[in-house]
Amino acid sequence: MSPGEHGTDLVKRGLAEMLKGGVIMDVVTAEQARIAEEAGAVAVMALERVPADIRAVGGVARMADPSRVDEIIEAVSIPVMAKARIGHFVEAQVLQSLGVDYIDESEVLTPADDHHIDKRAFTVPFVCGARDLGEALRRIGEGAAMIRTKGEPGTGNVVEAVRHMRIMNRQIRRLTILGPDELMSAAKELAAPYDLLTEVARTGKLPVVNFAAGGIATPADAALMMQLGCDGVFVGSGIFKSGDPSDRARAIVEATTFFRDPDKIAKVSRNLGEPMVGINVDTLQPQDRMQDRGL
């Protein structure tokens, strides 16, 4: 065998490819991580508080305590992700040293910088949120190996995730019909790196996997995002802030696999108990809109 190369684009993007068609669940304890794995999660996101509680508690939200991350890594055999603050490259260095499998440079935490992390400097891969194609390509340009919609985290309201996915799809479709002489001004309009933009124009898709995130609370929400073209689903507060987390987690996993089958979605949606309490996004004050962080 030739010497192995670690941390290449293929290796980083490849793990996201393996997560496709799956559900990644926010967990705050080892016990929740085991429930998530048992329910069929493809990965868990280790954090100190789920987004709904971050909203409720207020103040500065930071990377989780390393002992909490360790406990969760110890508890499950599936990949463990964890969140770092936008721009906080030392939190990211710490998470890499803990052996986290993916870092979410996340707007759910309080941003630490106006700049994002130089993600190419790391062996561990990163996922970042995006509301549109320009944001997605800027993050990929910085080295993100996976993209997710931002949605509006901790609201249990899927509307913003839907909006972000529709914008992304529309912008990608438009690029595919532009002529070569129009691509530079498209790059300028979207504030996107030109090389990545021409790649999208040629292939008609993002160069990395794109998951749904931010407000997904029900099996039907998950299937909705999959039918809109997402590759998989993150569920944050939606599971462990609901009445019966285990049943809801299983149901969301099944709805994500059988996302085109309304009979199966109906079957798994029965008697799941109370979903998380939702928030109408229109009632959020500008400073409470997490999606506007780190553009």
Place this chain on the structure above:
Amino acid sequence: MIIGALALQGDFREHLAVVSRLGHQPVEVRTPEELAAVDALVIPGGESTTMGRLASLYGLIDPLRHRIDEGMAVLGTCAGMILLAAATTGPDQPQLGTLDVVVERNAFGRQVDSFEADLDVAGFDAPVHAVFIRAPWIHKVGAAVEVLSSVPDPATGEPRPVFVRQGNVVATSFHPELTGDDRIHGMLIDLMEAT
């Protein structure tokens, strides 16, 4: 002919793209009815615990075993290898037991230990460029299993099988579907055409 990919979770679309490229009809398999219609099957990369759970829940384990025992050609990559195997070195999880090996999951370590490298394969003229992502290796091989390639254990230097064949079953720890090298899918097609 019709080649299915188990489409419960994972990178089945990449496998089906290879199937199309090689001139066969790609089909997503999520139910026993869909399984019954294919001539050969790929079990893709993904999370083996997720796929195993969904396969049990939707009644696919017995039909899969039955088709493979009857001689249907099957290729399992990474999680697919785990699903095909008899056991893992870790806690019990749903498995088909149609490949007589014991696998060790996440054998190389965590994602920071994932890597790509060129691999010599028995019977191939040129090396395969292989990408290992939180990959398993084979801990124990049964008598009927042919080892086509191994990698040195980073700790001990001992050879660990990562590409094996047993009759109509082919399995890799790595992901030929991600690297544009179609030789391993070609093996699946040869096996399918031979049966």
